[in-house]
Amino acid sequence: xxxxxxxxxxxxxxxxxxxxxxxxxxxxxxxxxxxxxxxxxxxxxxxxxxxxxxxxxxxxxxxxxxxxxxxxxxxxxxxxxxxxxxx
Numbered sequence: 720x721x722x723x724x725x726x727x728x729x730x731x732x733x734x735x736x737x738x739x740x741x742x743x744x745x746x747x748x749x750x751x752x753x754x755x756x757x758x759x760x761x762x763x764x765x766x767x768x769x770x771x772x773x774x775x776x777x778x779x780x781x782x783x784x785x786x787x788x789x790x791x792x793x794x795x796x797x798x799x800x801x802x803x804x805x806x
Contacts, residue, residue, distance in 0.1 A: 740790050742771040745782040746797030750775050754795070 744754050750773060758771035769792065774782060785791045 737768070738770045738790070739768040740770075740792035742769065742793035742795070743774050743782070743785055743791060744771065744795045744797065745774045745776065745779075746795075747775055747777045749773055749797050752797075 742758065744752060752773060755771045755773055758769075762769040762771070771793075774785075776782065782794070782796070785794065
């Protein structure tokens with residue numbers, strides 16, 4: 720599971736040697752999510768060098784930093800009913 724502090728280096732150091740693309744599930748609380756297991760199992764079965772990671776955080780700016788990296792193929796945001804998001 721990614722930690723918010725990992726984002727400072729993640730955009731410049733996505734695991735290009737291991738993966739061609741990285742997807743991110745963002746929100747709080749989400750560490751219980753089965754989405755990474757589901758996606759990563761499918762990627763492996765299809766022979767794709769992709770990874771789907773969890774970023775448990777409430778700081779949208781950390782998440783938005785990933786949008787700039789072309790290897791970040793997909794992003795998912797999970798919000799609860801009490802969350803206000805302004806883009």
